[in-house]
Amino acid sequence: MLGRYLKIGELASLAGVTVRTLRHYDQLGLLRPARITESGHRLYDIQSVAQLYSILAMKELGLSLSEILELTTAKDVDVLALLEMHRARLQEEMARRQVLMAKLLKVKQALEEHGQPSLEDFREVLTAIHASADRYLSREQFEQLKERYVANAGSDLASGWLTFIGKLRNCYEQRLPKTHPDAMECVAYWKAVADRFVGDHPELRKAVWSFHASRERGRLNYGLTDELYQYLRQLME
Amino acid sequence: MLGRYLKIGELASLAGVTVRTLRHYDQLGLLRPARITESGHRLYDIQSVAQLYSILAMKELGLSLSEILELTTAKDVDVLALLEMHRARLQEEMARRQVLMAKLLKVKQALEEHGQPSLEDFREVLTAIHASADRYLSREQFEQLKERYVANAGSDLASGWLTFIGKLRNCYEQRLPKTHPDAMECVAYWKAVADRFVGDHPELRKAVWSFHASRERGRLNYGLTDELYQYLRQLME
DNA sequence: GCTTGAACCTCACGTTACGTCATGTTGCAC
DNA sequence: GTGCAACATGACGTAACGTGAGGTTCAAGC
Known part of the structure; x- marks a missing residue:
């Protein structure tokens, strides 16, 4: 009764995810409720909210749920490091989007002027789309993340x-x-x-x-x- | 023999998608090869490349493959309008990412200074993530898109x-x-x-x-x- | 002209991250 | 006390491919 608990629906609407998603995460052991009432209702606290942020942020970073599980069960996440990484990723994405926009503009001009952009123009755009849509971390980046999360070689400190x-x-x-x-x-x-x-x-x-x-x-x-x-x-x- | 054709693997690596994806699109009737050799090999031309761009761009806009099919089979796509829409979407996303980054920074500061950000801080970040990850068009936007693609009320002009x-x-x-x-x-x-x-x-x-x-x-x-x-x-x- | 490995083909089943019922209990406002 | 929203647990459905299996075709080198 210390502080306030959130019911599953409340947390869901707070975070903009569905109730089903939260249940799914619970099932995977990814986000266990802070408490469960006698009747089996899930109750979450502010820690859960922070955890949920971690999960969503890592998803944004392109990790699969099983990878996230791997990282988070090793022990609690270093939210600070994650925040920094998340921010860096956003910046990266914005840069790539800039590039893509420039290429789009080029194609558009080619289209308006010559009726048909060249293959090369399209090729550039396509690879830029690919880069821009790509949400995956390189092997190094993943390892780096892991390093930081499972700090001190397996201790939960x-x-x-x-x-x-x-x-x-x-x-x-x-x-x-x-x-x-x-x-x-x-x-x-x-x-x-x-x-x-x-x-x-x-x-x-x-x-x-x-x-x-x-x-x-x-x-x-x-x-x-x-x-x-x-x-x-x-x-x- | 007019101009050059691309084999499926070539188009795939050009566009940064997998061969499987192109076959999948073919199967759905989304991107039919320009030609097929006697032995059954798929051949694509520059038109195909433009079509592929349209598909990928529309995917980026958050449309499902069946929606894209619906729009493109109505008739060929107005690439120009699509380019413009794509660009607008990218700009929108960048704006949302900016917002998210600001909120992340706020949480990070709260974390560094007080050890625990407030629920409100997290709530803001979570909804910003939600907005930022959201790739869907509003009903209006979808209709607008449809309007432009199926211009002149169903004619293929x-x-x-x-x-x-x-x-x-x-x-x-x-x-x-x-x-x-x-x-x-x-x-x-x-x-x-x-x-x-x-x-x-x-x-x-x-x-x-x-x-x-x-x-x-x-x-x-x-x-x-x-x-x-x-x-x-x-x-x- | 023959080999041989890369690239292509067609099934067909597997996977991820939930969506979507069906069916049954709980909480609580009137 | 009664209704109805919010919760619960299965269990099957779905989208957009991934991933083999098993078999042809192509082109480069001998």
């Missing part, structure tokens, strides 16, 4: 960050004590992150702590605000 | 123009006499066009002829050049 922040914020807002399971989960996550950084070496760990302690205030810190950070330290005492 | 010009040019280049079937076809077409304009009224027809005779030299005349026009008049004597 880096990409779970947003989930972590969300949970931590939740705990903080309810002032949950360190004994609460959710709080403990956050601490565990945080420790795992630290371990990733420093291994098991106790001195290094200390160094990391002090590094974190001295980080700039109010700057880009990917959601770990000062209050949250203070709260986290309390939990860990 | 206006849109057959390009075919006519192509044939006429062919006849002209071979200096075919007015007794040749192809030449006669051209004359018939031309008469039909004239009839469309003036009905059966002989005086009006005369007026049209003199109008055509006095038209500007070397200007936009959609392929009917002066030589062609002179030739045509010869045929009609």
Whole structure:
């Protein structure tokens, strides 16, 4: 009952997809509802919305649903990286569309003046259409994407960050004590992150702590605000 | 043997589609080869290339193959109108992509600063994605397209123009006499066009002829050049 | 003139990402 | 309490090809 849930129809109309699509994604394990009522109705939360964005964006990038599944089940998606990639792709598409438009204009002029454009004109347009309609990523681009999503070679750390922040914020807002399971989960996550950084070496760990302690205030810190950070330290005492 | 024919593989690689696709279009009656060899191999000419462009462009406009079939079998396509529409669509898409990019940027900033974008941010992005991915024409747009393609309420005149010009040019280049079937076809077409304009009224027809005779030299005349026009008049004597 | 591999042919079934019923339960506004 | 919209689960349909299987045809090189 924490916050508000969306019913399937609500999420669907919010995102401009059909109810059937959401059920389909659920079936594939691509977008599981955050909760399910006793009567079996699917309920989604804001995390689901973010996930749905990821799915749709990746679809736009030309990935098939099974590829998306492959990437997302490895672990949560790095939405930030995805946003950047999505933006880059859009820019790329716009450039290709510009090219195509220029060629179209050329053909149009040829048509108006000579009655029949040359084969070469058409050839150019056709290949430009092909390029412009092509939604697929090159092998490299795909690998790059995978790299970023399955960061740290198979750990579920880096990409779970947003989930972590969300949970931590939740705990903080309810002032949950360190004994609460959710709080403990956050601490565990945080420790795992630290371990990733420093291994098991106790001195290094200390160094990391002090590094974190001295980080700039109010700057880009990917959601770990000062209050949250203070709260986290309390939990860990 | 007039000019060169393309084999299916050649056209395919020219246009960046697969051989299978071309066979599929043939099967649907969407793009019939210009000729077929004795052994059954498909041969395409430059007209086919133009037709293929029309098909691909209409696909880009979001039409299904059966819709395209419906439009193109009504009669040949007005490539010029299509080019214009295609261009307009590309421009529209670019505008929507701009919007989407702006929203992505907003979400990205929210993410970097607060760790979690608001539901509203996501909602905006999702609907923008939806708009941007949407390739469908509105009912009006479709009707408009149909209007232009099946011009003159079901006659095969206006849109057959390009075919006519192509044939006429062919006849002209071979200096075919007015007794040749192809030449006669051209004359018939031309008469039909004239009839469309003036009905059966002989005086009006005369007026049209003199109008055509006095038209500007070397200007936009959609392929009917002066030589062609002179030739045509010869045929009609 | 003969080979041989690439390019072509025709079935015919497979695939992806849902659409579209059919048939039955739930939620909730009046 | 009753109706009707919104939800549920099958299960089959569809569009635009992909992907073989199995068989000809073409053209280049010997």
